[in-house]
Amino acid sequence: MPYIYGIHTSAQLDRLSSLLEEINGINPFQSTRLGNLTKAVDNESFVKLPLLTKRELMEDQINNPPFGSNLTYPLDYYSHYHQTSGTTGEPLRVLDTPTTWDWWGRCWLEVLQAAGVTKSDRIFFAFSFAPFIGFWSAYHAVSMLGAMAISGSGANSARRLEMIEATEATVLLSTPTYALHLAEIASQRGIDLTQSTITKTIHAGELGASIPMTRQKIEQAWGARALDHAGATEVGAFGIGDTKDCDLYVNEKEFIAEVIDSNSFMPIESGSTGELVITNLGRGAWPIIRYRTGDLVNPIRIPSGPMEGKLLLKGGILGRVDDMVTIRGVNIYPSTLENIIRSIIGLCEFRIIVSTFAEMDEIGIEIEGDQTTAQAVAQSISDEIGIRAKVRPIEKGTLPRWESKAQRFSDQRARRSNTKTP
Amino acid sequence: MPYIYGIHTSAQLDRLSSLLEEINGINPFQSTRLGNLTKAVDNESFVKLPLLTKRELMEDQINNPPFGSNLTYPLDYYSHYHQTSGTTGEPLRVLDTPTTWDWWGRCWLEVLQAAGVTKSDRIFFAFSFAPFIGFWSAYHAVSMLGAMAISGSGANSARRLEMIEATEATVLLSTPTYALHLAEIASQRGIDLTQSTITKTIHAGELGASIPMTRQKIEQAWGARALDHAGATEVGAFGIGDTKDCDLYVNEKEFIAEVIDSNSFMPIESGSTGELVITNLGRGAWPIIRYRTGDLVNPIRIPSGPMEGKLLLKGGILGRVDDMVTIRGVNIYPSTLENIIRSIIGLCEFRIIVSTFAEMDEIGIEIEGDQTTAQAVAQSISDEIGIRAKVRPIEKGTLPRWESKAQRFSDQRARRSNTKTP
Numbered sequence: 001m002p003y004i005y006g007i008h009t010s011a012q013l014d015r016l017s018s019l020l021e022e023i024n025g026i027n028p029f030q031s032t033r034l035g036n037l038t039k040a041v042d043n044e045s046f047v048k049l050p051l052l053t054k055r056e057l058m059e060d061q062i063n064n065p066p067f068g069s070n071l072t073y074p075l076d077y078y079s080h081y082h083q084t085s086g087t088t089g090e091p092l093r094v095l096d097t098p099t100t101w102d103w104w105g106r107c108w109l110e111v112l113q114a115a116g117v118t119k120s121d122r123i124f125f126a127f128s129f130a131p132f133i134g135f136w137s138a139y140h141a142v143s144m145l146g147a148m149a150i151s152g153s154g155a156n157s158a159r160r161l162e163m164i165e166a167t168e169a170t171v172l173l174s175t176p177t178y179a180l181h182l183a184e185i186a187s188q189r190g191i192d193l194t195q196s197t198i199t200k201t202i203h204a205g206e207l208g209a210s211i212p213m214t215r216q217k218i219e220q221a222w223g224a225r226a227l228d229h230a231g232a233t234e235v236g237a238f239g240i241g242d243t244k245d246c247d248l249y250v251n252e253k254e255f256i257a258e259v260i261d262s263n264s265f266m267p268i269e270s271g272s273t274g275e276l277v278i279t280n281l282g283r284g285a286w287p288i289i290r291y292r293t294g295d296l297v298n299p300i301r302i303p304s305g306p307m308e309g310k311l312l313l314k315g316g317i318l319g320r321v322d323d324m325v326t327i328r329g330v331n332i333y334p335s336t337l338e339n340i341i342r343s344i345i346g347l348c349e350f351r352i353i354v355s356t357f358a359e360m361d362e363i364g365i366e367i368e369g370d371q372t373t374a375q376a377v378a379q380s381i382s383d384e385i386g387i388r389a390k391v392r393p394i395e396k397g398t399l400p401r402w403e404s405k406a407q408r409f410s411d412q413r414a415r416r417s418n419t420k421t422p
Numbered sequence: 423m424p425y426i427y428g429i430h431t432s433a434q435l436d437r438l439s440s441l442l443e444e445i446n447g448i449n450p451f452q453s454t455r456l457g458n459l460t461k462a463v464d465n466e467s468f469v470k471l472p473l474l475t476k477r478e479l480m481e482d483q484i485n486n487p488p489f490g491s492n493l494t495y496p497l498d499y500y501s502h503y504h505q506t507s508g509t510t511g512e513p514l515r516v517l518d519t520p521t522t523w524d525w526w527g528r529c530w531l532e533v534l535q536a537a538g539v540t541k542s543d544r545i546f547f548a549f550s551f552a553p554f555i556g557f558w559s560a561y562h563a564v565s566m567l568g569a570m571a572i573s574g575s576g577a578n579s580a581r582r583l584e585m586i587e588a589t590e591a592t593v594l595l596s597t598p599t600y601a602l603h604l605a606e607i608a609s610q611r612g613i614d615l616t617q618s619t620i621t622k623t624i625h626a627g628e629l630g631a632s633i634p635m636t637r638q639k640i641e642q643a644w645g646a647r648a649l650d651h652a653g654a655t656e657v658g659a660f661g662i663g664d665t666k667d668c669d670l671y672v673n674e675k676e677f678i679a680e681v682i683d684s685n686s687f688m689p690i691e692s693g694s695t696g697e698l699v700i701t702n703l704g705r706g707a708w709p710i711i712r713y714r715t716g717d718l719v720n721p722i723r724i725p726s727g728p729m730e731g732k733l734l735l736k737g738g739i740l741g742r743v744d745d746m747v748t749i750r751g752v753n754i755y756p757s758t759l760e761n762i763i764r765s766i767i768g769l770c771e772f773r774i775i776v777s778t779f780a781e782m783d784e785i786g787i788e789i790e791g792d793q794t795t796a797q798a799v800a801q802s803i804s805d806e807i808g809i810r811a812k813v814r815p816i817e818k819g820t821l822p823r824w825e826s827k828a829q830r831f832s833d834q835r836a837r838r839s840n841t842k843t844p
Binding site: 075077095120129136142148152154155166167168 | 487498500501502517542544551558569570571574577585
């Protein structure tokens, strides 16, 4: 099987060459790390450039406050400020210029257009417009498209449901978790969302819309087509949801994708699982070259048909490198567990806690439901992946609900060595 | 003294003429109300057009859901949805197209530029990005200017202070009340905001930045220049803050201003107080013609000097027609009371309740502070406007804090007849 490694098209090579010319010698961060960049305009040199981790970006920002040194232009060229959610520590700050902000918009536009969104649509943002980049950039794309943008910020779930009804919104943008939460509130209030004007839901911010059972629950609850998207603050909106399956296409016009083994850093074979490494080609003001996303993917290149030649991430983002759990030699992703749990509990909430007991790794799961449901979940996990999980039923409404990135998975073991960045 | 009434410049006449041509016969709301609009291209016909009230817009929206009939184009031309805060009932929904959204941006750009904001500035939005139009349109203007926009949505006050420090923001956009609240939190945490990077604060959303003592408190707390702005969802950003005094200039490039007596609807003399009536000239997709803003103003036209010919609203927006209190024949505005109260209590919170006791109107004021302070407030009100107010001291931190439109004034008497719309 071929490797997914390095530059794939001559268009990518041209874009890369322009990018390197733009930043070479004037972006302090890139110059210090990589030296003379314009040398790296063929694939052989490109794949020899060092990989970049989030930790390096964070350290650069600490050493060069407040915005780090990954800046190609003087600070007053930059117009848009965003930051990561900071769930794993201090937020990382990223800056865009009007030019790279339009690039973000164009990347998101690909996602919207793949989903069939047109300027006649009315897009409801179930989002707080906090400085996370994801939905802000989607909002910019909606403006570029000329579709109607409706901010659902500053409102609770009940009010948001009222706004969707009042404005006859046709597209919902939210995290997968929040789409399920809105459905839960609607159900409590006797609202049948399958009768609403929403025909599409587009998701970002966390895994979920590519987990088959989660996607199915969203589609059933809303009577709408659910679509995934993948992106990251550091990188851009690189993944375009497939309308038929739980897969993502990589936007290879704007990104170079590589997939590596997180331990050896060697390229993996197409069809295996590895860590996605991204180079963005249109963000010269804040460029990212060979960035380890931490996302686990299973890449294949479509051999034929209308999508021939496209790079597909089978099942979307499968999990995070850091979240992979090895239990008695078996690699398990939280998303695999979510898929099994959702097939039993539907819209209800759950939480997974991995801990060590008597030197053995243990998976504990809390689900909102009764003892029978808990037993069914444990049985299903045992049947499908051969692992015994402790499943505990808890009262409905007691687990936290999430509007942005959900945190349902907690690894309470000592940190494993394979989570270290090189 | 001359009247502030009707079209003032030939440029306004040209703009009005284009606007009427754009909407004539195709905007159902305007056609039904006003008939053949293109006839109204001279001042004589213009000032005979009927005045428009918010109630009419609301009723039109109820009769023609969800967006009413004040639409010049088919719905899928509209790209931006906003709504009023709905403090006095259901929210009014307003729509803009990309063209009129840029018009909003240009109107706000005048405010920013008058304040001396440049593309080197970093503008911190202490705002929730709920669907209120004010700061969304300011955000668009900041993008047009190319200055750095920083969303402070989804964060509490302490976190916002950290973000301002971390990003070295230079301009704060907030309600006047919230600027004072942030200063209160900073003071509790031992942060000296006069040492912060903020050099300007720009305000919207409520009266305050034109109330001399409130403005002075904001300027003292932040060590920065505070500037006012005035606008309304229905109308646009029509008022540009004066950098030296607590006044506003009307943007007569984009608006026609008239000032009338709220009872007789006759124009008032320059230098008297009356209700501001606005026609916007650049929002053809959702036009407003002779709209009663409900804002009380004291207009004068600058006779000489660098601002010669400009229309000045002395003291900014003085109050709301509905909020004027008549106590034993004396007209009192909440803003007058706020100015007196702030001169005594500084940054603390207060609340004014007007009620009827034994058929007499009564002003009750709660202030966060001690008995001595309360007595000083009562004395000062008595000295300055000859009215006896009941001032009650209450514990610090017990009154509500406001991020958007503050509601410190409550009229609990039966509604007066002069608040009726024609």
